[in-house]
Amino acid sequence: MPVALHTILRPLALWPLAAALALSGCASATAPGSAPIAPVAVPPLATAPDSPQQPADFAAWRAGFAQKALAAGISPATVRDVLGQAQWLPRVVELDRAQPEFTRPPWAYLDSAASPQRIANGQAKLAEQRTALDAATSRYGVPAPVLTAIWGLESNYGQNFGSFRTVDALATLAHEGRRRSWAEGELLAALRIVDQDHISAERMVGSWAGAMGHTQFMPTVFLVHAVDADGDGQRDIWGSIPDVAASTAHFLARSGWRSGEPWGTEVRLPPGFDHARAELSVRQSAAQWAAEGVQGMHGQPLPAMAETSILAPAGARGPAFLVGPNFRTLLRYNNAMNYALGVALLAQQIDGGPGVVAAWPRDLQPLSREQVRTLQTALNQRGFDTGTPDGVAGPATRGGLRRYQQSIGAVADGYPTLELLQQLTAQP
Template identity: 70%
Template sequence: MRLPAALVAAVALAGCASAPTTVVAPLPPAARPSAADATVGTAAGADHAAGFGAWRSAFSAQALAAGIRPDTVRDVLGGAQWLPRVVELDRAQPEFTRTPWAYLDSAVSAQRIAQGKAQLAEHQATLNATAARYGVPATVITAIWGMESNYGSNFGSLRTVDALATLAYDGRRRAWAQSELLAALRIIDAGDIAAERMVGSWAGAMGHTQFLPSVFLAYAVDADGDGHRDIWGSIPDVAASTAHFLARSGWQANERWGAEVQLPPSFDHARADLGVRQSTAQWVAEGVSAIEGQTLPHLAAASIVTPAGARGPAFVVGANFRTLLRYNNSTNYALAVALLAQQIGGGPAIAGAWPRDLEPMSRAQIQTLQETLNRKGFSAGTPDGVMGPATRAGLRAFQRSIGTAQDGYPTLELLQRVQAP
């Protein structure tokens, strides 16, 4: 069972319905190339084949100094290939942001739910044994598997050493890629997997559950007892490795991830934030209620999240939801895993309606929103076209100034109001 390496750095999971997207630990910010880097990999018109060869020779010395066996350095690193397509993907940015409903429509589709139920039935003994060992439900393990690689049908086909060597030579996060490349070489050194079988995504995420090499070293498990930790071909190893990561990241056995809720008309949407935590009982005292026919879980530190703002569905989430964020630091991703697991287990789908009439905003429009908010004194952080905590805080401050719900959700209407004189 090639589980989704959700713990590998959230490399691309944003819309993972078809391609591996995570990496379990968020990638570090893109580094500004140094002068030395520029002379090797990014100088305009450089001969990349020769440049890559020179970089590979220099890095071989670092690998040997780090304790990688000479045979591995010669046979594996010495044969690494530069992949121009990896550089293109690393530098690409989506033109438009993806709405929560578009993301969830794809990630939690009827087909993926049905496939998840089939996989759960087929591997029931393994998944149940893993759940008993680590306290992570079989449905959650299965859902991550579905999210990360569509149950093993698409976990990437690039040699991990080639992808990481390319990024270490000519990517935006070279120090990070070098560290992951060394980790990949250690895995090969240890005999867990042959270099030609170590395959995954362009960003270095590997196997069914898209673990980064560093995450593999820390959390991969040999559950089938064959002496190898194999997240490419062994379902027991994939299941156990994924559950082990979640358990070590704070998963609370016998606690639900959360539930969909109904908010009272007077609800202060500025409090719909993962940083605002209180017990479910306290939220209920403020008028938050369960969807008809459902029950609320007892959560000691629960937050309210509204992925599409005041007009969309609302959820109360607890510690296990935050653990899912450790796999991929995206609220949409964590919600997709939770809802997919819930429905694979026979639970309900979302009852609330999404505001599907709202058009997605482009990165350029969000950057304009950020720039305008900053100019008008509503601090929105660095204008980069990405909705982060600072931008949501600035937008909420603007919404407060005009007397609308402070949900921090960007819309074209709000952009026009911000730009108005």
């Protein structure tokens, strides 16, 4: 029956969750002349045993969040049985706060993302699930090898969804507070998924950050993009490969995927190429790049695409790629250059195409986060603004480093190296 929210929200601030949810079974005041409505008994809340490491205020936070869940239309039963069982997971907080000591060079990531074993497994999975993957391609225009590659990178083709209960992970992140607004929104979406009977809370497992299923959808993405492709009435990204393939393709199609257009291609840059232009923000047609001397690796014509960019993820000494709108769509799935390249190159090789031809500069030592922070600080002190030093070599850092390289007559590729760091810190 409808929840009398005005009788719930104020008491919840003071009462335990069990008592507050018992109120949700009571009718609001009966309107004059209407028949009385019999109250519905709600069983008392049965919370799981609290962890000895649980913060003292977690139960109070959980009770307070119940107000938001009920106000958002989540059923009292789900609030009682799912949110009421939510546990605080210290490991989630540890992982959320952890930062890798060293930045990972692109070749190290791609060696794993598009390893021979992952390529072979992807080809086997593509053959095994060809019907479901081709159906998704026919419906949404996203190639089956691309869907297979995302599946491979996100969960190793279903071998590793993650072992965290999604509700527990998101409740922990919401309580911890570093990204509270985001985590609370995802937690409400997770509760809604259970409310809509797509999956039980026990089966809803995923990463420590709340990503779920074969292709690691966040709960809010699930609600908007998940598809019931097998017609069983559920959008099941945990157990139905037709649903997984269609949901992933639907997300990419809605994010701008252009059917029939490649993600890009590896290219050879002309002598004297201005590496300051090797950024996603610099866009022009493939024909314009070709007119400047950019060529396919074996002299073949560049694919006909508009709004393309040149990327040189390891600087002037490494491979270069011409990327188009579909590459930028892959970044909508995970906004990391290495990830999008990983999907693109894995898909290309699953489909029988080549890997990266040019050699990576594997002799370059990766910088630690602290070394990158030192480099950023040194650039700032010399007037080559990189923003607030944070140990992450993003566009602002590459821009400042390029300006420094130009000032010393070096190739301005913006790639941070130990040699550049030593030069900067050695200067008075």
